[in-house]
Amino acid sequence: MSAIGNLTRELGKLPGVGTKTALRLAYHLVKGARGDTRRLARALEDVADRVHPCPRCGNYCEAELCQVCQDPSRDQEIICVVEEAYEVGAIERAGRYKGLFHVLGGRLSPLDGIGPEKLNIAGLIERLEGAGTPAREVILATNASVEGEATAVYLERLLRTRKVRITRLARGIPVGSDLEYVDGTTIAEALAGRREM
Amino acid sequence: MSAIGNLTRELGKLPGVGTKTALRLAYHLVKGARGDTRRLARALEDVADRVHPCPRCGNYCEAELCQVCQDPSRDQEIICVVEEAYEVGAIERAGRYKGLFHVLGGRLSPLDGIGPEKLNIAGLIERLEGAGTPAREVILATNASVEGEATAVYLERLLRTRKVRITRLARGIPVGSDLEYVDGTTIAEALAGRREM
Numbered sequence: 001m002s003a004i005g006n007l008t009r010e011l012g013k014l015p016g017v018g019t020k021t022a023l024r025l026a027y028h029l030v031k032g033a034r035g036d037t038r039r040l041a042r043a044l045e046d047v048a049d050r051v052h053p054c055p056r057c058g059n060y061c062e063a064e065l066c067q068v069c070q071d072p073s074r075d076q077e078i079i080c081v082v083e084e085a086y087e088v089g090a091i092e093r094a095g096r097y098k099g100l101f102h103v104l105g106g107r108l109s110p111l112d113g114i115g116p117e118k119l120n121i122a123g124l125i126e127r128l129e130g131a132g133t134p135a136r137e138v139i140l141a142t143n144a145s146v147e148g149e150a151t152a153v154y155l156e157r158l159l160r161t162r163k164v165r166i167t168r169l170a171r172g173i174p175v176g177s178d179l180e181y182v183d184g185t186t187i188a189e190a191l192a193g194r195r196e197m
Numbered sequence: 198m199s200a201i202g203n204l205t206r207e208l209g210k211l212p213g214v215g216t217k218t219a220l221r222l223a224y225h226l227v228k229g230a231r232g233d234t235r236r237l238a239r240a241l242e243d244v245a246d247r248v249h250p251c252p253r254c255g256n257y258c259e260a261e262l263c264q265v266c267q268d269p270s271r272d273q274e275i276i277c278v279v280e281e282a283y284e285v286g287a288i289e290r291a292g293r294y295k296g297l298f299h300v301l302g303g304r305l306s307p308l309d310g311i312g313p314e315k316l317n318i319a320g321l322i323e324r325l326e327g328a329g330t331p332a333r334e335v336i337l338a339t340n341a342s343v344e345g346e347a348t349a350v351y352l353e354r355l356l357r358t359r360k361v362r363i364t365r366l367a368r369g370i371p372v373g374s375d376l377e378y379v380d381g382t383t384i385a386e387a388l389a390g391r392r393e394m
Contacts, residue, residue, distance in 0.1 A: 003246075004257060041242045
């Protein structure tokens with residue numbers, strides 16, 4: 001197989017990249033500066049060489065522990081549970097959360113054959129039972145999708161007998177949006193969760 | 198910068214890949230099998246190492262000449278001029294053309310600062326004037342866009358004094374399409390180019 005054909009095949013394995021897009025990207029890389037192509041290759045090798053899941057929380061890191069777990073100034077008694085590692089970044093960018101994270105590595109999805117044993121739930125239990133500061137709160141920050149909700153409900157049932165507060169992110173109107181364009185279920189949730197001003 | 202951050206930045210340089218997509222792809226590669234990530238890295242290095250423009254036609258190749266230029270069974274007297282190398286593949290897949298190609302490497306686009314000197318036009322003139330079999334036909338297979346048309350018109354004026362037949366691809370109704378959904382300009386072109394049955 002030709003080098004371009006091979007690159008096209010490898011690019012075509014990426015999510016959301018079909019044959020035509022892969023071909024377009026491959027020719028872009030062939031036509032562009034060699035340096036850019038090599039830099040991308042090195043960035044890929046670097047990630048394969050250096051990045052691994054944090055043994056404590058499951059987020060990706062290059063050091064022994066991830067940056068959040070390493071940081072003694074973070075509140076060690078709150079654990080925010082997310083589905084995927086990139087959601088840690090979304091919450092960190094919001095700049096309000098100062099506790100720890102726990103990455104499940106997915107969500108419950110029986111149709112895709114993803115049961116509790118495929119998620120990093122044992123690690124969460126271990127953290128709650130293990131030595132060190134006991135957690136006082138677990139925030140279930142799974143997505144507001146059907147599977148995300150199901151995962152949160154499953155975890156809530158699993159953890160409810162423990163001495164730990166279990167919370168989830170508020171549902172409501174996204175900041176900056178017009179009520180007119182917000183769906184009915186969200187408005188219902190926002191009404192149910194209304195707060196004193 | 199972290200390995201993931203660096204990979205995200207490099208992926209974000211690809212056409213049509215914004216920051217969010219780059220982040221999603223980077224995390225997909227981190228989460229997936231290391232082997233896939235390394236294979237993509239190697240495919241990129243291979244392309245940077247081995248692929249270069251064919252000195253005759255400008256198509257990309259790994260050998261001294263591209264496959265088409267190497268092949269003595271191709272009609273050496275017809276040259277099909279295309280804008281980009283990936284369009285050679287589109288014409289080859291159609292399976293009807295047995296002549297040679299010439300890749301311009303772009304199209305005339307004064308607004309983007311792309312004049313004739315930026316295209317591989319000197320190479321085309323050289324091929325028409327050079328030793329070997331003289332070409333009897335040049336097919337201008339630039340795109341049916343405004344810039345593609347302008348490029349074809351420019352080339353036609355440049356070449357019209359030479360003893361060579363200059364043709365362009367037929368405009369008309371795409372095979373398999375309903376007249377109802379074909380735009381008026383295309384129908385007008387198809388009428389003007391109508392043929393005896």
